Amino acid sequence: MTRWYSERKRDHYYKEAKRQGYRARSAFKLLQIQKRYGILKKGGVVIDLGASPGGWSQIAARYASMVIAVDLQPMKSIEGVVFIQGDMTEEETLNKIRSYASEVDAVISDASPNISGNYTMDQARSVWLCQNALKIAKEFLREGGNFLCKIFEGEDYPEFLQEVRQNFRMVKPHAPQASRKQSSEIYIVAKGFRKKY
């Protein structure tokens, strides 16, 4: 795909997000994943990690009875969404999640590190966030629950993917159409959590 084309596409999703009232272009990525894999169930509880400004939470709230959204940055309120401003890698934040739910149906993470420009470092930070998202999934997901996580492809990616495979019945790496082609971000879609009691 040429740079011209991918910029046009990015612009298209940006305008569409504005037109449809989504807070972020990334909403379309979740919509595409949901259409294909059905990771969000009606009436479930969802943890949305790296949630701000709230595009994914807007989509998740259409399905869920409650969305627990977490981000370092503030987020404007959305009906059906409780927001925790905090670091998803810290115990204090997990305690706040615990105060809302002990078991959830899906954990979704679009968390990204601040891009430093040093890809090796950014990729390692992305994997670190994913490891924390998986840790949260392992604690909170009910048997059969679903997990979705954005990751930058690179050195540690295969090992992380393997770890996800050990915990879920179906795992698929997915590059949504709404992603920029130049970026190396990929979404790991995992369904059917095998809970270890």
Ligand SMILES: C[S@@+](CC[C@H](N)C(=O)[O-])C[C@H]1O[C@@H](n2cnc3c(N)ncnc32)[C@H](O)[C@@H]1O
């Ligand atoms: C691409 S944005 C998420 C967009 C969001 N999914 C949406 O649809 O609006 C990535 C987010 O990850 C958050 N983030 C990065 N590191 C984090 C951490 N340790 N804990 C919580 N949030 C984090 C950033 O603050 C940023 O808002």
